[in-house]
Amino acid sequence: MANFQEKIAKLFPEATFEGEETVMISIPDVKWHDLALALRDDEDCLMDYLVTIVGMDWTDQLGCIYYLMSSKYNTMIGVKVTTTDRERPMLHSVADVWKVACLFEREVYDFFGIIFIGNPDMRRLFLSIDWKGYPLRKDYAEQNEVSVENERQSDMTDTYIELPDGKVEKKEVAIFEPGEFVVNIGPQHPATHGVLRFRTAVDGEEIKKIDVYMGYIHRGIEKLCEDLTYPQCLPFMDRMDYFSAHNYHHGLCIAIEKAAGIQISRRAEVIRVMMDELSRIASHCLFIGTYCMDLGATTMLFYTLRVREQILDIMEKTCGARMTFNYDCIGGVMQDLAPDFQKDVKALLEILPKNIKEYNKIFTGNVIAKNRMEGVGYLSREDAISYAVTGPSGRASNWACDMRKLRPYSIYPELDFEEVTATEGDSMARFKVRMREMEESAKILAQLVDNIPEGEYCVKVPKVLKLPVGRWFTVVEGCRGAFGVYIESDGSTKPYRLKLAPPCLPLAGVVDHITRGSKIADLITIGGSLDYIVPDMDR
Amino acid sequence: MQDFSTITDAIHSFLLSFLPGWLTTTVECVLIGVGLLLVYALLALFYIYYERKVCAAFQCRIGPNRVGPWGLLQSFADMFKILIKELIHLNHIDKFLFALAPYLVIIASMLAFAVLPWGNGLQIIDFNIGIFFLVAVSSIGVLGILLAGWSSNNKFTLIGALRSGAQMVSYELSIGLSVLTMVCLAGTMSVGGIVEEQSDLWFIFKGHIPALIAFVIYMIAGTAETNRGPFDLPEAESELTAGYHTEYSGIHFGFFYLAEYLNLFIVAGVASLLFLGGWMPLHIPGWDTFNHIMDYIPSVVWFIGKAIVLSFVIIWFKWTFPRLRIDQLLSLEWKYLLPINLFNLVLMVCIIVFGWHF
Secondary structure (H helix, E strand, C coil), X not given: CHHHHHHHHHHXXXXXXXXXXXXXXXXXXXXXXXXXXXXXXXXXXXXXXXXXXXXXXXXXXXXXXXXXXXXXXXXXXXXXXXXXXXXXXXXXXXXXXXXXXXXXXXXXXXXXXXXXXXXXXXXXXXXXXCXXXXXXXXXXXXXXXXXXXXXXXXXXXXXXXXXCCXXXXXXXXXXXXXXXXXXXXXXCCCCCCCCCEEEEEEECCEEEEEEEECCCCCCCHHHHHCCXXXXXXXXXXXXXXXXXXXXXXXXXXHHHHHHHCCCCCHHHHHHHHHHHHHHHHHHHHHHHHHHHHHCCCCHHHHHHHHHHHHHHHHHHHHHCCCCCCCCEECCEECCCCCCCHHHHHHHHHHHHHHHHHHHHHHHHCCHHHHHHHCCCXXXXXXHHHHCCCCHHHHHHCCCCCCXXXXXXXXXXXXXXXXXXXXXXXXXXXXXXXXXXXXXXXXXXXXXXXXXXXXXXXXXXXXXXXXXXXXXXXXXXXXXXXXXXXXXXXXXXXXXXXXXXXXXXXXXXXXXXXXXXXXXXXXXXHHHHHHCCCHHHHHC | CCCHHHHHHHHHHHHHHHCCHHXXXXXXXXXXXXXXXXXXXXXXXXXXXHHHHHHHHHCCCCCCCCCCHHHCCXXXXXHHHHHCCCCCCCCCXXXXXXXXXXXXXXXXXXXXXXXXXXXXXXXXXXXXXXHHHHHHHHCCHHHHHHHHHHHCCCHXXXXXXHHHXXXXXXXXXXXXXXXXXXXXXXXXXXXXXXXXXXXXXXXXXXXXXXXXXXXXXXXXXXXXXXXXXXXXXXXXXXXXXXXXXXXXXXXXXXXXXXXXXXXXXXXXXXXXXXXXXXXXXXXXXXXXXXXXXXXXXXXHHHHHHHHHHHHHHHHHHHHHXXXXXXXXXHHXXXXXXXHHHHHHHHHHHXXXXXXXXX
């Protein structure tokens, strides 16, 4: 770690370093692109995975914090780039260094109005194109009336190019070539798993380009959280990826507890991990069912839903809800386990292997299913990292990106489970990885179900919770990939900035890349195998 | 064996006793038309109920069970609902073709009913190229689907229609060739003749290996021909919402829906005609008592029973297999089924020439 710090300091004398656990490098904007290349390519850094870009408004300056990880050394650093211009803030784009940055930068542009020089597609990402102002800026006061007109849309996008003399020029670029046959798949479409829209240019049955259009379920959770106390922020986690509600709750709780220095009881840790793994099985069950339905095998949905229902019954008994559990809280969990929790989990563990066997028998070996999935939507390991495709989809491309292993949290280091990876990188691999992950989750549950220690399920937490001044970034493993939580606190009861880095945004971002040249039916196969959840990407 | 021609002849002579010849024919045509419509509607209702129950059984559900005993009246309720639904008026479409398309589809399946061997002496028209007529009229349906997709002025329907066109035209070949294989064995194209030929033994046993191959190919191609899963690409709901009939509403949509179920019956019916003897009871040479007992079961029951059993297989396909992709669908036809079929035809001819069949 120190080694590469010295190297960077030598190469970029302007850079300043701070922080202990995660080093934060501050760099002037002009040097940022060079630093990015150095960080990615240098032998001692190899920061090839851009976790997220946190847009920030510190009132005196605007800027971004880039969190980077190395897939080889498993190190994480932050890079801070700022600008003082509030009228026309500009930073250099790193969209050519990490491909996922293109999407992340669009998000920052949408919320903070920071223009990224060199980004090929500087449109708003979530808000409509006639939205006034940039909502996550602290001085945002514009009133946006609800439009009664049809939504305006444009086939043009902007890109900003730096001329040799230092001036920046705006250029309009067409998204699709003239005369292309563009089909709107979504926003209301059975296979987009939510309100997502693919503007698909096709040539016959072949896909030429996809323009992902999101934001239909954007609720501004990050903005809302800035006006809520920390415990009040928690219920939003249920409403992002509603199939990994427990995992997301867990993530935010860890971040807040780390910042506040709260130590929770072991019983609470075990309960949290068990709930995480139960929701992972439930989520993967739903994935298998809906995925098979997307491919036309409707019956599988009913088979997998039976297991999912059983898990939801377990959760209902303890949490009182089947969907928005709101179970993890700061200091532990909301209430103690239901009396027959252990019995129910054991019953589940008993039927699960039989069911998985049945799924494999009816679907995985089917020749039509094989033809539909094998070799379809190939994603190489390099692309998976560059597009930040985490979770089972990333692991299917042989990228060991399980945050439970890479950045162990809670009691995961003590548990015996395997990180499931595959080398094929196609839709079939993504399907099989999830299948096997269910078995691994069951293994974790089997280890814990008889070892739930006695103790309090929730420690005493101050009624008014204030975090010290500082910033914290935590990554946990949701059901669909790495879920990052960034908290910046100014010492008050409310977060100054709460950035949620969901796994599904990059998943949707990679669709265009892997569907090029394949058939319309493959779009459904690929989209289904990536398993994105729209409320998660839109927030 | 009960012969329905005695009844039809009685009606004919009864009408002729007080009506001139031309009027008799007209009245008979009207009667047959009304009867056909009734059978058509009832069969469709039965099939909807049947498929829902079968599918429910596969999916560990109960299926419709609220309306009437065992949910039997559910499809009647659905029919009345679809009859009173609004026909949504669309702008920017080719109104004439849009309205014409569902009728083309439904007429195609109705015409096919004319030559089906419903029972002993219970066939609307039996002429020497019956099976050829059947293949011809069933391919009118694709015209309706193409028109529906094109006239709706919608990209999804257009893709659905083009897929359907490619699929139907391809699989017509397989159907035609496997029908031809069996016609070779029968030595006649008349539907009545084909049934009569099977009075000692059904063709699937008589023609053994090539007949079995032709049967399997016919079932696959027939499933594709009816646009049912795993070949339901033209209306692949997860890709094209509802494919070519996305823009249709009310009874116009109902016509497509009806035609789909009736095509299922027709495909199963033709399969039972060509391979399982049509209305002919199961006869085994030498087992005279057995054959005699089998004759007591009415021929209509034989025919409809066979068709329903075969439809069960097709429904089974649909609720088990995932959907194929368009290129896989076409390569299955052109690279596998068609060559096998051609080889099979030669094999059948050899077997007939050398008299190796039973």
